[in-house]
Structure formats: structure tokens, C-alpha cells
Amino acid sequence: MPGLVVFGRRWAIGSDDFVLPGAFELFVRLVWWIGILALYTVHKGQFSCPGGGLLHSYLLVLLILLAFIICALSALVYVSMQGTISNPGPRKSIPKLLYTRLLLYLPEFIWAVVGAVWVSDSSVHCEKTVINVVIGTVIASWVIIIFTIIGVVIVFDPLGGKKTFYLTDSVNRNLESSQSGQLLYNVKNTATRVWEKRIRLLCCCIVQDDDHRVAFTSIAELFRNYFSDTDLVPSDIAAGLTLLHQEQDKMESCPKEPEEVLCHSPSSLVTDDLDIEVENAAHYMLFAAAAYGWPYYIYTNPFTALCKLNGDCCGNRPTDSDITGSDRHNFHFGSILKITGLQYRDFIHISFHNKIYEIPFFVALDHKKEAIVVAVRGTLSFEDILTDLSADCEDLTLEDVLENGFVHKGITQAANYIYRKLINDGILNQAFTIAPEYKLVIVGHSLGGGTASILAIMLRNSFPTLRCYAFSPPGGLLSKSLADYTKHFIVSVIVGKDLVARLSMPNMEDLKRRIVRIVANCNRPKYQILLRGCWYEVFGGDPDNFPTELDGRNQDALTQPLLAEESLMVRRSPSYNALDDESHLNSPPQYPRLYLPGKIIHIVEESSSRKLCSSDIKYMARWSNETVFSSILISPKMITDHMPDVVLKALNSLSQERGSCISC
Numbered sequence: 001m002p003g004l005v006v007f008g009r010r011w012a013i014g015s016d017d018f019v020l021p022g023a024f025e026l027f028v029r030l031v032w033w034i035g036i037l038a039l040y041t042v043h044k045g046q047f048s049c050p051g052g053g054l055l056h057s058y059l060l061v062l063l064i065l066l067a068f069i070i071c072a073l074s075a076l077v078y079v080s081m082q083g084t085i086s087n088p089g090p091r092k093s094i095p096k097l098l099y100t101r102l103l104l105y106l107p108e109f110i111w112a113v114v115g116a117v118w119v120s121d122s123s124v125h126c127e128k129t130v131i132n133v134v135i136g137t138v139i140a141s142w143v144i145i146i147f148t149i150i151g152v153v154i155v156f157d158p159l160g161g162k163k164t165f166y167l168t169d170s171v172n173r174n175l176e177s178s179q180s181g182q183l184l185y186n187v188k189n190t191a192t193r194v195w196e197k198r199i200r201l202l203c204c205c206i207v208q209d210d211d212h213r214v215a216f217t218s219i220a221e222l223f224r225n226y227f228s229d230t231d232l233v234p235s236d237i238a239a240g241l242t243l244l245h246q247e248q249d250k251m252e253s254c255p256k257e258p259e260e261v262l263c264h265s266p267s268s269l270v271t272d273d274l275d276i277e278v279e280n281a282a283h284y285m286l287f288a289a290a291a292y293g294w295p296y297y298i299y300t301n302p303f304t305a306l307c308k309l310n311g312d313c314c315g316n317r318p319t320d321s322d323i324t325g326s327d328r329h330n331f332h333f334g335s336i337l338k339i340t341g342l343q344y345r346d347f348i349h350i351s352f353h354n355k356i357y358e359i360p361f362f363v364a365l366d367h368k369k370e371a372i373v374v375a376v377r378g379t380l381s382f383e384d385i386l387t388d389l390s391a392d393c394e395d396l397t398l399e400d401v402l403e404n405g406f407v408h409k410g411i412t413q414a415a416n417y418i419y420r421k422l423i424n425d426g427i428l429n430q431a432f433t434i435a436p437e438y439k440l441v442i443v444g445h446s447l448g449g450g451t452a453s454i455l456a457i458m459l460r461n462s463f464p465t466l467r468c469y470a471f472s473p474p475g476g477l478l479s480k481s482l483a484d485y486t487k488h489f490i491v492s493v494i495v496g497k498d499l500v501a502r503l504s505m506p507n508m509e510d511l512k513r514r515i516v517r518i519v520a521n522c523n524r525p526k527y528q529i530l531l532r533g534c535w536y537e538v539f540g541g542d543p544d545n546f547p548t549e550l551d552g553r554n555q556d557a558l559t560q561p562l563l564a565e566e567s568l569m570v571r572r573s574p575s576y577n578a579l580d581d582e583s584h585l586n587s588p589p590q591y592p593r594l595y596l597p598g599k600i601i602h603i604v605e606e607s608s609s610r611k612l613c614s615s616d617i618k619y620m621a622r623w624s625n626e627t628v629f630s631s632i633l634i635s636p637k638m639i640t641d642h643m644p645d646v647v648l649k650a651l652n653s654l655s656q657e658r659g660s661c662i663s664c
Helices: 019-042 052-080 094-103 105-120 128-155 160-167 169-174 177-202 210-227 234-253 258-262 268-290 294-300 305-312 328-340 382-389 409-424 427-434 447-459 480-488 505-520 526-539 574-579 581-586 644-663
Strands: 003-006 009-014 347-351 361-366 371-376 393-396 405-408 439-445 467-471 490-495 599-610 615-624
Touching: 003 094, 009 128, 009 160, 009 234, 019 052, 019 128, 019 526, 052 094, 052 105, 052 128, 094 105, 105 128, 177 210, 210 382, 210 505, 234 505, 234 526, 268 328, 268 361, 268 371, 268 439, 268 467, 268 490, 268 599, 268 615, 268 644, 294 305, 294 328, 294 644, 305 328, 328 347, 347 427, 361 409, 361 427, 371 409, 371 427, 371 447, 382 409, 382 447, 393 409, 405 409, 405 447, 405 480, 409 427, 409 447, 439 447, 447 467, 447 480, 447 490, 480 490, 490 644, 599 644, 615 644
Parallel strands: 371 439, 439 467, 467 490, 490 599
Antiparallel strands: 003 009, 347 361, 361 371, 393 405, 599 615
């Protein structure tokens, strides 16, 4: 960091990223050179066979060529180890060393061709051991060349040429304001097109219509805005995440203040209410998990699921008018029956139809809780991912609701789709005709939880007793006014350090600011940070106390970006408004802050004990508020805590623990 500039363009690799790959290649080259030297020494006087003269020259030149490559690699690795992440000064000779190393690929390529020709020559009748070694040498040369080409493609930055020009301060200062503005406009347009092409490439297997094209452009602009203001390479982000994780673990290990402990001691009334909601959440989480269909059922029952589905689900199917979308072999519906324990006659409507902004859901009668349950599926397809990433804000306008505000655009459109199906197609009328005394409950996990929450807001006026359980919903969902309004009828359930529940654009900007700050001011080389971080993530231990330039600075100085940070910014990041109180007050935030819906139950691990093939985890639940989720926490469990099976396991554990306490 910053990105390496060679051949007149910026690349998505730093000058300190050659230590580990270079050391690995250096090890391979040394073993290779020693093996060729041993072979040459042993067979020095035995090259009188047909084709032996060429073999002698081939091995001799190969030894010399490998020696030059080893010297170039040694220098490259040594120089790349110098300096720190934000201080590339000691590594300023890296481009010249790279040019030298790349120049050596030309004779290596030629010599690999010569070796291949020699091996394929039928007139060569030398010792078999020598021929096998030459074959291995030729193969190794081609493998290294191919992997080098793949590496170049990976680190190629399509915006490298334009970004390099834009990053040149002296050029920018000499430009007139109109020229500078036009340059910035061109860079932004190019960046948007590049991101749009990447998204189209990833989604090449799905049918694309006007909705997809609009979503591609919107998501491309989102990514462009987020990544355009920093000069970070992927390894910088990895180093920043591991540093943040260790810093976070150090802070968590510090003893809490007495006031902080007291504030988490709820009254008995609140505890009773929490126990009831946890029990209800454990019950309805089955419906939210069942909405995923056969992928979830096979994931949780890998050895028996296929046999059970093949044997049972073919005869249990609702009429064709009750089901929409494709369900080949009836696996989805069979899985829903297995997970929920309901009968096929309990289902009012099932939709497996899936497009962008149109997600699957089902409506069923829950006789145990006397409820009509609308369960919305979470993210399971490329279309769902596009719905998630359509994270622009839009107004939610509802009649007779004063608390109108901003909502997540993509999820709101998905909720609108289900709302039209439920109301316009008469699905809810049909359900309440069958069970008029039942209450309406809407549930969902992840994307389904966010969609269920907004759907509940839309249906609240028509069904005042409605309840909604949102499991691990996205963090950037509702504005503050709407989030407060939903506390009367929505309960959100979050497990541990779930990443998705903390995902919002302001939180992502905050994470970027924290990564830039901690990476820019760490006084250790990047390879040491990554090696220590990998050891810590895999084997644990005490967090490393990496010295930084932040140490010893007073609080006033910490409110301003350091010079190292400023050097990493293409332009002043909107996230840096948070570092300067005055600018933060005078300029509006780029992204409005959105919050989780309803009242929040936060489930955390109280204790855990690992056995040989399993782990016994004890959970604790407590009421929380949206400010707890205003920052992304780095943890190995930030993804697994979001998984529906983990959420269901935690809720069942708490529900069973409460049941055993009551029986005692």
C-alpha cells in the first residue's frame, strides 16, 4: 500500500506483497537448482549419448539461468520486507527489480521450449533418469510461467491507468477546476462501467431483463463510491481485518465497568417477557428455516435427507393452484413438510418463484400457536444477492402511518411483491376464511427477515394484532422513526457477532475508516502482520500488541487523520467526516443511517466446552438496542453466527433450558 505502479499504471498489489509468494518461489527454485547441479555433477562425463551435447548445454545454461533468477528473487523478497505498510520508501527499488525478474521470464520461456523439443526428439537415447529430470524441469517451468500469467491477470486493475493519472498530485494541482472536474467525472464513469461489467459477468448464468440492468447500474455505483476514495490493495484489507480482530479481542478481555454490568441486569418483568419471546422465536424459526427448502434440509441432514425426501415427498403435494414456481421432484415442498412437521393440507399457498425483487414464500396454518404464518425465504440465489445489494434508500409512504421514513430499496421492492400477492390474489382472505380466529405472524431469516419486517409495516393497519419475527435481518433496513414504530410488533433475533445484522453503508464506511487507520499506522511489515494473524486465527493465543503510531498520541490529535492515512486517500473519504467533528456537523452524511427493526433479542455465548467431535455451547439472551450494532465486529464467527441452523440451535438451547428450569 499504496498500489504498486509499474508499466505506467496502478496494480492491485502492493510493493510489500512479494514476500510470501517470492519466498515460496525462491524455495522451489533453490531445490530445483540444487537438484540440477547434483544431476550435472553426477553425469558430467556421461553426455556422449545421442543428443547428449544439447543436453549438456541445456543443463549448463539452466543452472546459470536459475542462479540469476534466484538472485533476482532474493533481492525482490528482501526489499519487499523493508518498511511498513504505509511507508513504501524503503521499497522504491521494487519496480526495477520486478522489471529484471520479468525480463528473466523471456530466456526461461525459450529454454522451456528448447527442453520440450529435446525431450520430444525421438533420436535422443540418453539415460532415462536424465530424461525424466529434464521432463520435470520443463513441466516446472511451464507451471511457473502459467501461474505468473494468472497472477498478473488477478492483480490487473482495469482502472489502473486512469487512477494513476488521477493520483498524481502535481498534475491535479496544475489543472484548472473545470479540467479537474471533468477528469473526476470520467474516472467515475469508467469505474461504474468496470463494476457493472464485473457484476454482469458474475450473473451471466441468469436471464437478464430491465430490472436486472437497473440493479446492475445501481450496485455498480454503490461499489464505485465505496472503493474509489482509498488506495487499498486486497492484502491491506486482510492485514487490517486481522489487526482489528486482535485489537477488538484485547478490548473485550478488559474488565467491564460496574455501571456497564448493572445496565444488563433486567427486571423480572422484562425477563419474563424475554423468555416468552425466545420461546415464540424458537418455534417460528422453524418456519423461517423451512422457507429455504431442500438446500437447508440436506445441509442439516447430510446423510439421511435424500433418502427421506425420495421416499416421502412424492405423494404429499398440494393442488397445482396452491403452488407457483418450479419444484422439481417435489424436494422443496417435501423439505418444508419435514422441517415444520405440518400436513400438506395446512398450506394455503407456496411460491418458489424467484427473480430479482421477487423472493419465494409460503403461507401456512400453525395450529399449535393458532397463527397464520407467512414465511419468507432468505438469500439463496444470484437474484437474491442482487436484491440485497440494491441498498439505495427510498421513502416508504403508507396511509395513516405518521412514522414514514427511509428504507432499503431492494428489500422494500421484495416486500411490495409479496404484499401484492397476499392482498391482490386473496391469499390472506382465503387463510382467514379457513381460520378466522387465528392471528397473523410474519417470519423470515436474513433477506427474508428484512422483507418480513417491511411487509409487516405494510400490513399493520389491516391487521393490528400482527406479529413479526425477523431472524438475523440486515442492519441497514429502516430509518430511526420507522425502527421505533416497529418496536410494538416486530422482534429481531441476532446471534453473536453476526455480520449481516451490522451491515449498513455507514457501518461499512466506518469499517473502511478503521482499516485505513490501523493499517496505516502499524509499525510492523505486512508479512509479519499476516503471518501472526493466520497463527492467531487458527491456533488462538494472546492478541499481538503491534506498536502503532497511535500509541502515545493525545485525544485531540486522534481526531485528525494522520499523514499516513492522508497518503492512502484518492480523495477525502466521506467516512473521514467522523474524524473531524466540525466537518461532520457542517456536512450531511453520504448515506442516511438505517437500523434494525423492532425490539432486539441479542443471543451471545455465555460459555463453551469442546469435546472430541462436538462442542457444548451455553447461550444467554438479553434485550438490546440498535446502537449495539452500529459497528462491524471482526470474528471467525461473523459468518457462521448468521447461518439459520446456528440461530435455530441457539434458540432451541435457550427454550429447552427455560423448560427444564420450569419443570424443576
